[in-house]
Amino acid sequence: MTLPLTPPRVRILLDNDTGIDDALALAYLAACPHVEIVAVTATPGNVDADQVAANNRALLALCGQPQVPVLIGAREPLRVPLVTTPETHGPQGVGYATLPDPGPADPQTGERDAVDYWIEAARANPGELTALLTAPLTNFAHALRREPRLPWLLRRVVIMGGAFYYQGNTTPTAEWNTHVDPHAAAEVYAAYTAAAEAGLDEEKLPIVCSLDTTERFEMQPALLTDLAAAAGCAEPEHVLAGDPEGQRSTASNPLVRYLSDALRFYFEFHRHYDQGYIAHVHDFFAAGIAAGTLEHRNRPATVAVETESPLLFGTTVADFRSLWGKPANARVVSWNDPETGFAELVERLGVLARRLEPAD
Known part of the structure; x- marks a missing residue:
């Protein structure tokens, strides 16, 4: 896939569970002038739905887009109890980062059902x-x-989830988002199988960003130094493996400070699980595909989700060779370009951060 020099306008409905990498993805979308964030809806996952919505409202306000509607839909997975991840994303979902209380939701949208x-x-x-x-x-x-006609009504669908020929990050075979609500994932892929059988164009099948390719987006702490420089911070921003855990950023720019404090927690988490002082920013890559700014290649496949086996619960399986005799219901990303993607991230966020810097 070759990207145009100037991406066309994109209108995005974002559903997230903010989440450190969700927050990075949302800030990135807010930094793309060709992207209109139509709404952000909260799904319970990394934290409960109310905390997700609060995080989204606060971050949108920080990024200069407080007008974007933030809504809550489901408050529990379809059939299993909700399990959150304070050890991965912190008790509020955004690591060490803190933001002002966003205040009450807009009464015109806050009480509306996201779905x-x-x-x-x-x-x-x-x-x-x-x-x-x-x-x-x-x-x-x-x-x-x-609304079973959603596959036809939507322009494009991008999903961050699943692991195919790759280790899971929640169980040996299962990825987090899918494992939280495998029954929902199974229903989504089944709906797209039915849509494909009814003649849905392959270009409208979901683009699936699985761990196979999202974990290639392995952020190093030096990226925050680059971001602070791009944002025009008064002092260099250094997040170092030897720093005391929980150290807070003193960056002069509020967006840099927020992202630095969030990502420090994420670096520490990955180190605790013997992955090094790095952060896998899965959701940024998916956001770049949705925005049309990050290159990728994908392959059609028939995806299914295991919901019965205790051993393989939440595992995604992709049939790339039509061995099941069913039409493709997804397009699984097979290649991406992290080096170029991270350069894009620093450039876009640097411009946004400069714009948000209060005047002296």
């Missing part, structure tokens, strides 16, 4: 909206139940 909002938006804008799903697929499964 209804998605369906109404898709019906009102057929073929125009891109769905970016960086959370468990609970809300999307509910939306497909209520």
